[in-house]
Amino acid sequence: MFRSFFPDPKLFFFSAIIWTVIAIGIWFGFVETYQPFLDTLAGYAQQAVEGERPPFLTADKLLIYIYMALAGFGFAVVWMFLDKNTWSRWSVLGSTIIILVTYYNVQLSVFLNDWYGGFNDLLQKALSEKNSVTLEEFYSQLMTVAPILLVNITVLVLLDFFVSHYVFRWRTAMNNYFMDHWPKLRHIEGAAQRVQEDTQRFARIVEGLGVAFVRSMMTLIAFLPLLYTLSQNITEIPFIGKVDGSMVYVAIMSALLGTALLAIVGIKLPGLEFNNQKVEAAYRKELVYGEDRADRAQPATVKELYEGVRKNYYRLYFNYLYFNVARFGYLNVSSFIPLVALAPTVVSGTITLGIFAQINNAFDKVEESFKFFANVWTTIIDLMSIYKRLISFESIIYQDEETATDEAPQNA
Structure with missing residues (x-):
């Protein structure tokens, strides 16, 4: 099941766990030591792009996404070079893509959690005191979630499409292995x-x-x-x-x-x-x-x-x-x-x-x-x-x- 699709499965999954722990340790250690430096980078990145951006695409968030991508694809490139399995592009690179996109999608959920906090406070205010919130304010608050929902739906649809192909390749690898x-x-x-x-x-x-x-x-x-x-x-x-x-x-x-x-x-x-x-x-x-x-x-x-x-x-x-x-x-x-x-x-x-x-x-x-x-x-x-x-x-x-x-x- 795993040998047919992944390169040296035991070593691959063990190294993935070790690398994840190391990558997380490096990030938090770096953040704790060089937080002012990261804040400066985030400030430059914010100035480089004009206008407002959604909270999930702020400069500090982008730094985390870039680090995650470098760590994930760096691990994938090393394994694809060390063990050129027939299905490496799907098993190694595909797994990395699924994990990174899933992480990004979860970050959207974190933003939604924050949004619901503000929206429920507005709701509480509107229900506790008559005419304390205008209809325009209510609709305006609702509209702030529209971009995140659009991105979330798009990501979920594309991820589901990719995963379907990923899993069918895995089935094909198993089928070919048994037929051999x-x-x-x-x-x-x-x-x-x-x-x-x-x-x-x-x-x-x-x-x-x-x-x-x-x-x-x-x-x-x-x-x-x-x-x-x-x-x-x-x-x-x-x-x-x-x-x-x-x-x-x-x-x-x-x-x-x-x-x-x-x-x-x-x-x-x-x-x-x-x-x-x-x-x-x-x-x-x-x-x-x-x-x-x-x-x-x-x-x-x-x-x-x-x-x-x-x-x-x-x-x-x-x-x-x-x-x-x-x-x-x-x-x-x-x-x-x-x-x-x-x-x-x-x-x-x-x-x-x-x-x-x-x-x-x-x-x-x-x-x-x-x-x-x-x-x-x-x-x-x-x-x-x-x-x-x-x-x-x-x-x-x-x-x-x-x-x-x-x-x-x-x-x-």
Whole structure:
């Protein structure tokens, strides 16, 4: 799955994590030491462009974007030079583009969070006192968000288009890899299903799950400091009192408890999904043989195979029953956690509606990122079952390669 598309997958992903940590460390270390220098650069950049620019394209933001682009594409160029994989342009360069564009899109979300704060303060003013806000002021405030929405829609459409092509290239790489080793794989039960259906499903799930995961991580990076700063407005948390960055800790605890709960109650599901595909493949294979041979797919045989399908589905439904009790219970209850945590502050009247909206929205973003696995656990279960089938399928190739390597010196 990964070897067919990425250059030396283990080393590639490990180096990507290390490089990300180093790049972040360099940036924050540089900012802390040379902030006056950066401010001067930002001032020159601001003077170089006449007129007002959107908050997400201010000079200081542009410096961050340029640094991110240099760090990302620098890493990609090095890997494309070191290991010229057939699919490097898509796997290395394409991954870099997806991550950078996703980061930029998350920055738009940060701006929207700030905008909602000002808009809700205006809304509170208009609702609390008659004729305190004119219709022109209200519409004018609404129009300030139009450019960001236009850019956001454009970026999302183009990113979705690019990711679709990226994932299909990944599926093509897997397909070509399996076809190159088809003589070793064709005797395995359900081999055709693995190559055609499982690679297609793997690509489809990765398309949604992979991009959502990257976005969650980028959202966490962008909104975590923001939520920590906004938490200074919180007077106290029930049963705990006042704690710096209190809403950050509430989000972390909520997400960790929910994810751990779903991991425990859903521990059997990946194995059941894996078995489900095995019994389905055996049933399908017998029916296919029955299309060409009169002695195959006899009623007794088909009934026995279908009975295996039925039993596995019933076990699956039963396990999903108590899993969904935990999943839907957690997801519904967690939506009220910020209201409970903010209750003392709201009742004391120490924050405005705009600040409340900013805190609530930032909390939702952070908590959604932390509980990413909880939200998509059923999809992860499906992906894990596909992964188990494909990895067992690939193991035949690796076994033959290891056998050939072990026997080479003896033959020589």
